[in-house]
Amino acid sequence: MSAPDPTAIRHMRRAIALACDSVAAGGGPFGAVIARGEEVVAEGSNLVTPDLDPTAHAEVTAIRRACRTLGRFDLRGLVLYSSCEPCPMCLAAIHWARLDGAYFAGTRWDAAAAGFDDELLYREVAAPLEARTVPTRPLLPEDGKRPFAAWLAKPDRVPY
Numbered sequence: 001m002s003a004p005d006p007t008a009i010r011h012m013r014r015a016i017a018l019a020c021d022s023v024a025a026g027g028g029p030f031g032a033v034i035a036r037g038e039e040v041v042a043e044g045s046n047l048v049t050p051d052l053d054p055t056a057h058a059e060v061t062a063i064r065r066a067c068r069t070l071g072r073f074d075l076r077g078l079v080l081y082s083s084c085e086p087c088p089m090c091l092a093a094i095h096w097a098r099l100d101g102a103y104f105a106g107t108r109w110d111a112a113a114a115g116f117d118d119e120l121l122y123r124e125v126a127a128p129l130e131a132r133t134v135p136t137r138p139l140l141p142e143d144g145k146r147p148f149a150a151w152l153a154k155p156d157r158v159p160y
Helices: 006-024 058-070 088-096 108-113 119-126 143-153
Strands: 031-036 039-045 079-084 101-106
Touching: 006 031, 006 039, 006 058, 006 079, 006 101, 031 058, 039 058, 058 079, 058 088, 079 108, 088 119
Parallel strands: 079 101
Antiparallel strands: 031 039, 031 079
């Protein structure tokens, strides 16, 4: 097994420091760094409580900042370092952003032990609609096809 990459270790230590700083500032215990090799492109911490935004997880915050910094929504060529294993929402954001990879320090079980239990979300994603704890039902499915038809008919659409 090869020795750990010192650059990756430095970025992970920064993500962990951001998580600790977030706690001190009233946020959640999560931090994230997005980097291209040695270069840090963006950082983020958990801003759920300070910003009153349930989507303001550290990874999402860092992704938003990286996209603004680079002026694009595709983050190919970059890697995310997170103080904790990404929740399902953050994992989806990592995929949507097309990041080349993601590393994490703490596990989802470490987070659960501190009161951040995402197991329900992992189960909900896999559950059939009728078994989900938040009622999720189709309504006007035929009308729901219209926006996709408009998208497909738009010659200057930007795929993502």
